[in-house]
Each structure stands twice: as structure tokens, then as C-alpha cells.
Amino acid sequence: MAILTANSVTKRFGGLVAVDNFDFEIDEGAIVSIIGPNGAGKTTFFNCLTGFYQAEEGDMLYKGQRLNGRTPDQITRMGIARTYQNIRVFPAMTAIENILVGQHPRLKTNWVESILRTKRYKDEEEEAEEEARRLIRYVGMTGLGDQIARNLPYGAQRRLEMARAIASEPQLLLLDEPTAGMNPHESAEMMYFIKQLRDDLGITILLIEHDMRVVMGISERITVLDFGIKIAEGTPLEIQKNPQVIEAYLGRGAAAGLTETANPEAVY
Amino acid sequence: MSESKNFDIRIPIQYGLIAGVVALSVSVIGMVDLFAQRYLIAGYLTLGQVILFLAPAALSYTAAGKAPQGRKGISLLYGFLAGFISSLPLAGLVYLSGVVDLRQFLPNVSPALIEILTFGRGQGEGSLVLMIVSSTIGLVSAAMHLIPGRVRKPILYGLLWTFLIGMFSEILSERIRNFFGLDSVKAIFEARALHPGAAIIIFLLTAGLTYLWSERGEDIKYRYASMQPKRKTQFRSGGIIAAILILLIMPLLIGTYLSEVVNNVLIFALMGFGLNIVVGFAGLLDLGYVAFFAIGAYMMGLLTSTGDLGVAGMSFWLAIPICVAAAVGAGLLLGIPVLRMRGDYLAIVTLGFGEIIRILALSDLLKPYIGGAQGLLKINKPIIVGNALVKPDHFYYVVLAGVIIVAFISYRLSQARLGRQWMAMREDEDVAEAMGIRLVNTKLLAFAIGAAFAGLSGAIFASKLTSIFPHSFNILISINVLCMIIVGGMGSLPGVVVGALLLVGLPELLREFAEFRYLMYGVILIVMMLAKPEGFWPSAVRKRELHKYDDMDYGEYPETIAPRAETRDPGLGSTPHL
Numbered sequence: 122m123a124i125l126t127a128n129s130v131t132k133r134f135g136g137l138v139a140v141d142n143f144d145f146e147i148d149e150g151a152i153v154s155i156i157g158p159n160g161a162g163k164t165t166f167f168n169c170l171t172g173f174y175q176a177e178e179g180d181m182l183y184k185g186q187r188l189n190g191r192t193p194d195q196i197t198r199m200g201i202a203r204t205y206q207n208i209r210v211f212p213a214m215t216a217i218e219n220i221l222v223g224q225h226p227r228l229k230t231n232w233v234e235s236i237l238r239t240k241r242y243k244d245e246e247e248e249a250e251e252e253a254r255r256l257i258r259y260v261g262m263t264g265l266g267d268q269i270a271r272n273l274p275y276g277a278q279r280r281l282e283m284a285r286a287i288a289s290e291p292q293l294l295l296l297d298e299p300t301a302g303m304n305p306h307e308s309a310e311m312m313y314f315i316k317q318l319r320d321d322l323g324i325t326i327l328l329i330e331h332d333m334r335v336v337m338g339i340s341e342r343i344t345v346l347d348f349g350i351k352i353a354e355g356t357p358l359e360i361q362k363n364p365q366v367i368e369a370y371l372g373r374g375a376a377a378g379l380t381e382t383a384n385p386e387a388v389y
Numbered sequence: 390m391s392e393s394k395n396f397d398i399r400i401p402i403q404y405g406l407i408a409g410v411v412a413l414s415v416s417v418i419g420m421v422d423l424f425a426q427r428y429l430i431a432g433y434l435t436l437g438q439v440i441l442f443l444a445p446a447a448l449s450y451t452a453a454g455k456a457p458q459g460r461k462g463i464s465l466l467y468g469f470l471a472g473f474i475s476s477l478p479l480a481g482l483v484y485l486s487g488v489v490d491l492r493q494f495l496p497n498v499s500p501a502l503i504e505i506l507t508f509g510r511g512q513g514e515g516s517l518v519l520m521i522v523s524s525t526i527g528l529v530s531a532a533m534h535l536i537p538g539r540v541r542k543p544i545l546y547g548l549l550w551t552f553l554i555g556m557f558s559e560i561l562s563e564r565i566r567n568f569f570g571l572d573s574v575k576a577i578f579e580a581r582a583l584h585p586g587a588a589i590i591i592f593l594l595t596a597g598l599t600y601l602w603s604e605r606g607e608d609i610k611y612r613y614a615s616m617q618p619k620r621k622t623q624f625r626s627g628g629i630i631a632a633i634l635i636l637l638i639m640p641l642l643i644g645t646y647l648s649e650v651v652n653n654v655l656i657f658a659l660m661g662f663g664l665n666i667v668v669g670f671a672g673l674l675d676l677g678y679v680a681f682f683a684i685g686a687y688m689m690g691l692l693t694s695t696g697d698l699g700v701a702g703m704s705f706w707l708a709i710p711i712c713v714a715a716a717v718g719a720g721l722l723l724g725i726p727v728l729r730m731r732g733d734y735l736a737i738v739t740l741g742f743g744e745i746i747r748i749l750a751l752s753d754l755l756k757p758y759i760g761g762a763q764g765l766l767k768i769n770k771p772i773i774v775g776n777a778l779v780k781p782d783h784f785y786y787v788v789l790a791g792v793i794i795v796a797f798i799s800y801r802l803s804q805a806r807l808g809r810q811w812m813a814m815r816e817d818e819d820v821a822e823a824m825g826i827r828l829v830n831t832k833l834l835a836f837a838i839g840a841a842f843a844g845l846s847g848a849i850f851a852s853k854l855t856s857i858f859p860h861s862f863n864i865l866i867s868i869n870v871l872c873m874i875i876v877g878g879m880g881s882l883p884g885v886v887v888g889a890l891l892l893v894g895l896p897e898l899l900r901e902f903a904e905f906r907y908l909m910y911g912v913i914l915i916v917m918m919l920a921k922p923e924g925f926w927p928s929a930v931r932k933r934e935l936h937k938y939d940d941m942d943y944g945e946y947p948e949t950i951a952p953r954a955e956t957r958d959p960g961l962g963s964t965p966h967l
Contacts, residue, residue, distance in 0.1 A: 171823060197825040211816040214809075221806075222813045226825035228806055232834065235805030236798055246805075289825060 124149040124293055124325050125170075130179035132162070132169055132349075139165040141349035143179070147293075147327055152319055154328040154336045156360075157346035158369055163329045164206055166346070167295050171203055172196045183293065198226045202291035204282045206298045206329075212271035216262065216281050219270055220253040223288030256284040260314070275302060279311075287318065293325045294318065300332050312338050337361070345369065395457070401467045404452035405474025405527075411444035413478040416506065419497030420905055425505050427901070428582035429555035437505060439552070445475040445523055446530045453531030465531045472527015473520060479506055480516040487512050542603060547596030554591055555583045557898060564644060636789060640782035649781040650897045655788040656850050658889035660870050661877070662795045663842025668871065669880035669928075670808060671835035672815030674736040676867050677743025680723070681716045681840040683750060683862035685847025687759055688712040689768060690857055696767035698760055705771035705852055709845065716844020717837045719746075724836035728829055731818070743867055750859035764858035768851050784853055791849055795842050799882055802838075811835060869893075876917050878924025887925045891917075 127145040131138065140162040147153050155163050168174040170181060172193040181188040188196060202223075211219050228249060234242040257266045260280040265273060270281060279299065286294060296315070300308040312335045318324050330336045336343060337357040345353040345360060347369040353360055360366055415421055425437030449471040456464035482498065483506055485491060491498040507515020508522070533541055554561060558581050562574045577587040616624065640648045660682060667675045692701045692708040701708075723742050727735055749755055751762055759765055770777040771787050778784045802808050810831045813821040822828050851857050869892060877888025895913070899906050917925070 173819065173823070193819075193822045194825050194827050197823055203823065205820070209817055209820045211813055211820070213816060214812060218809060218812075222809050222821070222824050222826075225806070225810070230806070232802060232805065232807040235807060236801045238801065242805075285824075 122149050123147060124184060125327070126180075126182045127166075127170075128180045128182075130166065130169060130176050130181060132165055132174055132176050139349050140169065140176070140346075143346070143349070143351055145344060145351075147325055149292075149325055150319065150323060151341050152315065152326040152328065152339050154330055154340040154343045155346060156330060156336055156343060157352075160348075161346040162349040163346055164297055165349075167203060167297055167329065170196075170295065171201060197289060197291075200290075200292040201295065202286040202289050202293070203295035204279075204286050204297055204299060206301065208275075208278045208282055210270040210278055210281050210285065213269060215267050215269055216257060216273065216277075216284075217250070217253045217266045219281055219285050220256050220288045221249055223285035224249050224252065226289045253288070256288055260284045276307060279303075283314075287322070287324070291324060293327065295327050295329075297329045298331060299328070300330065300335050303332075305334070308332055308335055311335070315339060396463050396466065398470075400455050401452050401470035402474060404448040404467075405445075405471040405477075408445040408448035408471060408475035409478040411448075412441055412475055413482060415440055415444075416479065416482065416502055417495050417497060418905075419502075420908075422497070422499060422502040422505055423903075423905075425501070428580065429552065429558075430585055430588045431579040431582040433585055434555075436556070441505075442523070442526055445472050446526050448475070449527035449530040450533055452527075453534050461535055464534055465528060468527045468529075468531020469524050470527070472530070473524040475527070476520045476523035479523075480519055483507055483512055483516050483519070539600070539603060543596035543600040546599040547592040550595035551583070551588055551592045555588070558582060559901075560647065560898065563646075564642075567644060640785050645781055648785050650894055652781055652785055652788050652853065653897065654889045654894045655785075655792050656846050656853070657870065657873065657893045658886050659788070659792050659795055659846035659849070660843050661873050661885040661889055662792070662799050662882070663839040663846070664870050665874050665880065665882070665885050666799060666802070666811070666842070667835050667839035669874055670803065670811040670815070671832065672811070673832065673835055674732065674739070675836075675839070676736050676740040676864070676871070677723075677746075678739075678839070678843060678870055679862050679864065679866040680743045680746035681719055681843035682847040682850070682866065683746050683859075684719050685712045685716045685844030686851035686857050686862070687750065687765065687847075688715045688844070689848035689851040690765035691759065693769035693852070694765060694767050695769065696765075698758065698765055699767070703769075705769050709848055712848035713841050713844045716840045716847070719844075720836040720838075720840025721833060723840075724833045728832055740864065740867075743864055747859060747862050747864075750862060762859060764856055765851075766856040768855045768857070770852055770855065788849055788853075791845055795845065796882060796885075798838075803880075803882070807831075807834065872914060874924075876914065876924060878927035881924060881926055881928035884924050884926040884928065891925070 123146045125145075125147045127143060130140055130143045130145070132140040143162075143166060145155075145166075155166065157163055165174065169176045170188060172188065172191050172195065176189060179189075183196075183199060183201060186199065188199075191199075211222065214222070228245055230239070230242040230245050254266060257263065260283055262277055262280050262284070265277055268277075270278065273281065283296075283299070286296075299315070300311050303311060315326055315328070316339055319326055328336070328340065340357055343353075343355065343357055343360045344351060345363070345366050352365045352369060353363045355363070421437045421441050423437070424440060425435050427436040428434065429436055429439065449468040452471040453464045453468040456467050482491075483503055486498055486503050503512075503515075506519055508518050509515070510518055533544070536544070558578050562578045562581075565577070566574045577584060583591070613621070613624070635642075639651065643651065660678070663681075664675065664678050667673050667678070689705075689708050689712050691699060692703045692711060693699065693705060695702060723739065727738050730738060750759060753761060755761070756763075770779055770784070772778070778787060810821070810826050813824060813826060814828065814831055818828065821831075873888035873892045874885055875888070876891055877886070878884025891913075892910075896906055896910055899909060902909055921927075
């Protein structure tokens, strides 16, 4: 069952076609990756999905509902969450406060009730704070909850962004280069964690990644973009052997000289 | 930390010249001779002298601080030289005034001024004395660096307090006379200045207390922090009750004149709380805030005035909610078109809105309804059990009630989800939107609530003055309120009150500075911003934003934590939590 379907999505910036007639589909509960050289249009596609950009052409359907023309906050409330390529946590707020903001769609009391401190409000806030603390532990940031986000080490900030994204209880999670800047050990942990998210919480994951170990390690299906056009789609094994993919990443000569790489099913 | 290990003549020259120019400027504009009559310490120290030598003292101190580490001799030399050099422009002025009548170009360079600069000893000898005094001041200022900090701080604070008490002697003596009688006043003050003996005692007392606080302060804070939670809450409740009691009997303590000052402070604080939400919490730069103040005021005028323009002749209390509602309406009216704007553009548009309201108030178009430049008169005072609250002492309670309500709402909101929405929006609007926050609602709420507070403030203001005129609602008020919350600490609630005290209370108390009031005000603003950009009572968030804490202690955070152990969280269980 497809949770997300994109048909002929096109996004232009003046004369530049960033995403060109892109067809895409994800099944519920799957872990899928989009890869491609820098500038291929991957993040642009994410931005179209989340309502930050409005696609010029094409349809995007989430659980049967159209995403086109909706504002980002509406789309988040429908159950889609994302993280960012360059980490965008709220720098002057604590980690807990960041996650509390992430929980926004879940919280129901209004501002009048907050002035009056009704029981319903107090209970909800208490529960929200507990949930935030639980999420801190869940992403492995125990003890850092009250630190100011800006002061956290890079790895912790990435985890914080993850925690903030899952705080809204999404069904679809868009991760934009979650292992950027990480060493192989950290990447492996992140890979394991992403799988955990899907296995424990049933979240469908769409990944943009450059680290091939991660991509090949957890993706069930990979889509390759180059200059806004889908040039390949398939299982990790298929993608690795696809000459157009190799050419896009490594240039024309490389395709000829490359043989099969290490076991794509390996999880480090 | 100076680069060179040696004496660098440029440093004292630089600072000396700056100080000299400043001293020259304050002399030439007439501050020094105007305040030479105003003794701070009877018979010894005038305000004019303090103003004259303040820059040389301060800059000699700074120059001395630039000496290479450990080179005490050089430090003292820097101070001495800076002091000496700073007197040169003044000596030059004295000389010139003997040769040419400078009053054609510089009307304030009167014989009186020259008298002061030369200490009454004529041109030649006087200039020499001036240089000696200035150099000595420079030397003494430099010497302050050599005293350990524990001693230096009490001395500086002692001087500051003695100065302040000398400055505000008039107000203080009036209060002391009220409570303790004329004799007590005569013991401390003479004319408007301190007795020398009293000055010394005050200096020693305040210096001593500062010293004690430095020594014991950390101790006391530690003991407070490590108290049992229950005791702590008791303590806090006790503190709050004491504060409330003091607030309630305040008019009795401070008298009518000061009550009037406090009323002004509180009315501006009310506005400050509102702007604090718009700018401090939500990060929406609103430069036309006075518009809502004006709308609240004019609404109160229209509804309660017994004059020609009044429409309803309502009571104050009935009119208040309507004034607030009118302001909220205006807030929404402003908010809707500016929803997409950010930063500078938002500032300009809101500025325009403020001006529109002022011009409308002044216009002939609306003159038949709201009085134009002639204003709206005969506005009602609030009436409680048949008595109109005319005296500032009584009106105080109305303003106080307003401030308490508004502060309470601000506090609750800051801790709530809405406060977090505002903060997130301020930090990163796009990401906030991606978190599911409806930007439209969040922004409009900020504008509406901010406008409501300003409208309340305006309504109370109108009633206090009983007649309002368009020229009171100008952009300077918007800017003043903005400065107020910046100086106090943007986003901080106690900061709003501190800012109001400093920026509204201080000019009132500085009235004797006459035409130099705003110069002082400007200087104080600049100094405050240089010293404490985060404000005098900053919110925790603002402190984080403006100061880089590179010595933060992360605790035991290993670079990589195996999530395997963590994810087997008992809270998670085997079923998906969500």
C-alpha cells in the first residue's frame, strides 16, 4: 500500500528545472532512499513534499490526500515530519524545549487554558514533558535534556533533530542526510537507529543520503536523481551495477572499469 | 592583554585626548557651569566638577588597564599622563578666552566657566592647578587597578552610592522629613547637598555593605539553592507576600510626588509588557506600538468624557474592556497585512501604522469626533464607592492592578505552549512552521495580546491625565518603550519593570538637569548597551543568545553512545508507543 505517491512532479526556479517530471512511490512501512550527486534536486523534492516549495506541475498524494498547495504546518499535521541537511534545531532553546515544540501537533489545549492553568492543561504539559524526556533517552541523549541546543556537540544535535521530528508522531519521516559529518562508527549507529524507528514505531522512512554504506545497508529500494531526472530505480544490488548511476557519480570512464562492490546486504 | 612589553606613549595620548575632548565639550555646552552651583557634598564637591572630571577619571582608568601585565609603574604612568593630557584642551580654552572673546562662537564659555576651570586662581596659576588636579585624578584612577578587586569594588560602589544620595538629596530629604522630622534631615543634608561628615559615613557604610555582600553573597546564594524544596517554596512565598505588602503600602512610603513618578513608570511598564510579547517573545519588530496606546486612550476619552466630544459618559470601569477590545481590533487589523513580512520591512510598515494613527488623531477629518489638536478633554477618573481617584497615591492602585494582571498573563504565557511557539517562530520561522505551528495564528495572537496591553495602558493614561492631545502619541513613545525592554532585558519580565524604572523613572528624577536631561539619557543608554547588551535583568534565553559560553560543561557525554542499550527502554515496551 503506497503511503506516498508523486506523479510527474516538476519544480522550476526561473529557467532552471530542479525536479523534472519525477514519479515516485513509497510503500507503507518501507525504508527507501533517494540518492544522486549534489544539486540533483533531492532536497528540492523534499521541500516540495513538505510544502516549503510549491511544485509547478504534478501531484503529490499522501494517504490519498493531495499535498499540493498545502502549507508546511498543515502537512506536518497530516503526519509527515522531516530533518534538515544543515541541522536546524532552535539554537537558544534547550533540547527538551526543542522536543516540546516538535510535539506541537499533538497538544490540544489552547492559550486561554494555559493562562488559567486548568487541570487539563497541567496534565497535558506534564505528559508532554515526560514524553520529551523519554525521547531524549530514546535517541541516546540521556542527561543532555536541559542543555542549550547550540552548545550540544554535533552528533547530539543530529539526534535532537531526530527526536524533535518523531515527537509529532509522524507516519512518514523524511531524513535529509542524517549521517552527514559522521565517522563510520556513528554512521553505523545511525543506520541501526533508523531501522529501529521503522521496526519499533512503524514509521515509513524516506532517506536522502550520500554515504553508500548506509544507503546500501538499510534501503529496501533506491531511487537515483541526476539533474532533476530519475535515472534509475531498484534494489541496492541493481543500483550498484547500473552504469548510468556510476557515470553520474564517477564520470563516463568509471562505468567501464567498475566491478561489483562488497555485499550490499551487510549491516556494519 | 597588551602585545608590547614596553611603554607605548600612544595609549595615554589616545585616551587622554578623548577624555580632554569630552571634558572640553561638556564645558563648552554649558553643563559644567550650570551645575557648579549644585553642591553634592556641601562646601567641597559640586556636580559640575564631577561632570568635568568624569571622563578623565574613567579614561585614565581604562588607559592604565592597557599597560602590559604586571608593569605597575607603566600603569600608573599611563594614568598620570592620560590625566595630564586631558587637561590640555581645557587649558587651551582658558588661554584662548583670555585672548579672544569666545562668546561669539561659544556662548557658554562665560567668565564663570573660566573661574571654575582655573579653580578661581586666574589664568596662569589656574591652568597649572588644573593640570595638576587632572594628573592627580588620572594617577588615582590608575591606582585603582593596583587595589585588589575585593577592595576596589566596595570603593567604587561606595562612591556611586554617595554620589546618588547626593544627587537625589532633595527627594530623600523630603521623605526623611516626612518620617523622621526636620532635625534628622538637617543632620544629613545642608541645602541640597550632603554634609561632609554624612558623606563619609554613607561612603563607608555602602562600601562596607558591598564588601560584606561580595564575601557572603555566594554563601547566601548557595544556602538558598541547597535548601529543601519545601523550605524554598516557603521562602519564595514569604518573599512574594512581602513584595506584595510593600507594593500595597508604596504610596505611603514614597509620598505624592514619587507616586506620580511611579504611576508613569507603571503605565509604561504596562506597555512594555505588551511590546515584550510582540518583540521579545515573538520576535516581530513593531515600531508603531504607540498606535494601540493612542487607540486605547482615545476610546477611553470618547466613552467617558463629560465634555462635548464624549459619546457615552460611561464610567471608567465599564469603558476599560471596550478600550481593550478596540485596541485588539486594531492589532488584528495591523497583523493581517504584515503576516508575510519579516525584519526590516515589518519594522517600516508598523512604523507607518503608528504614524497613520497619530496623523489621524491630529487631522481635521476626525476633528469633529476626537478634537484634533485641541484634544479630548474632561475624561473621567475611576470611581470606587463614590470617590473619584484623583490623587496619584490612590490612582496608583488602579495602575498597579493593571500591571499585575498583565504581568501575570505574560508569565503564564511564557511558560506555556504559546510561549514556545513564539520562541520557535523567533528562532527559525520556517522550521517552526514545519513543526506544525500555524504562523498566522501565532503572529496574530502576538499582535492582539500586545495591542490589548497597550490599549489598557492608554485607557489608564487617558484617565490619569483627564485630557489627551495627539502630540502625546508620537513615535518617540514607541522607541522609548522599545529601548525600555532592550535595556531591561528583552523577553524578560522583571526586565520590563527595570527598564521602565531606568528609562521613565530616571528622567523624571533628573529634572534638575533641565535641558541636558536627554543628553544624559542618551549617554546612559549608550553606556548601558555597551556594558550589558543583554539587559539589566535578562531572561535566561537572551543571555544564551548574546554570550558565547565556551566553557560549558557537557558532563559525561561520550562522542558516540551505543543506542542499543538506550533503545531497550522500559518505557517503550514491545508495543509501539505511538
